[in-house]
Amino acid sequence: MTKTLEGDILDRLYTVIASRKGSDPEESYTAKLFNKGTAKIAQKVGEESVETVIAALAEGPENVASESADLLYHLMVLWADRGVEPTDVWAALAKRQGISGNVEKAARKNK
Ligand SMILES: N=c1c2ncn([C@@H]3O[C@H](COP(=O)(O)OP(=O)(O)OP(=O)(O)O)[C@@H](O)[C@H]3O)c2ncn1[C@@H]1O[C@H](COP(=O)(O)O)[C@@H](O)[C@H]1O
Numbered sequence: 001m002t003k004t005l006e007g008d009i010l011d012r013l014y015t016v017i018a019s020r021k022g023s024d025p026e027e028s029y030t031a032k033l034f035n036k037g038t039a040k041i042a043q044k045v046g047e048e049s050v051e052t053v054i055a056a057l058a059e060g061p062e063n064v065a066s067e068s069a070d071l072l073y074h075l076m077v078l079w080a081d082r083g084v085e086p087t088d089v090w091a092a093l094a095k096r097q098g099i100s101g102n103v104e105k106a107a108r109k110n111k
Helices: 003-019 029-036 038-058 059-084 086-096 102-108
Strands: none
Touching: 003 059, 003 102, 029 038, 029 059, 029 102, 038 102
């Protein structure tokens, strides 16, 4: 899997998550979370973090991957709730790698 594909998957998921703001909580788990508010979403991120740690310490790689997917999903619901865009996070990561300027340009350069 390439860095670009991983980025595309997360960016696409974020777009769907953000589109659920104001949707019917009966029809969408994401909309239900937005409806419950920041404290509940943050609590879910904490729970999924702990489940990922438990999987890492006591279970196999498949469960670690599955719990990590739950964690990433809930983390992105928290980003959307708090007004953080994926590009804000990618820019922070890029800066730590010593990549300055446009993140998408940097990602193309790294392909
Ligand atoms: N990636 C996910 C995703 N990962 C995990 N989950 C949900 O997260 C929940 C975690 O389960 P838990 O047992 O911890 O939580 P729970 O008991 O159901 O709920 P709580 O009472 O604890 O809040 C499950 O209901 C999962 O279905 C997700 N729900 C939605 N998505 C994606 O989000 C997008 C929007 O989905 P909808 O909100 O369903 O429209 C779609 O692309 C989905 O694929």
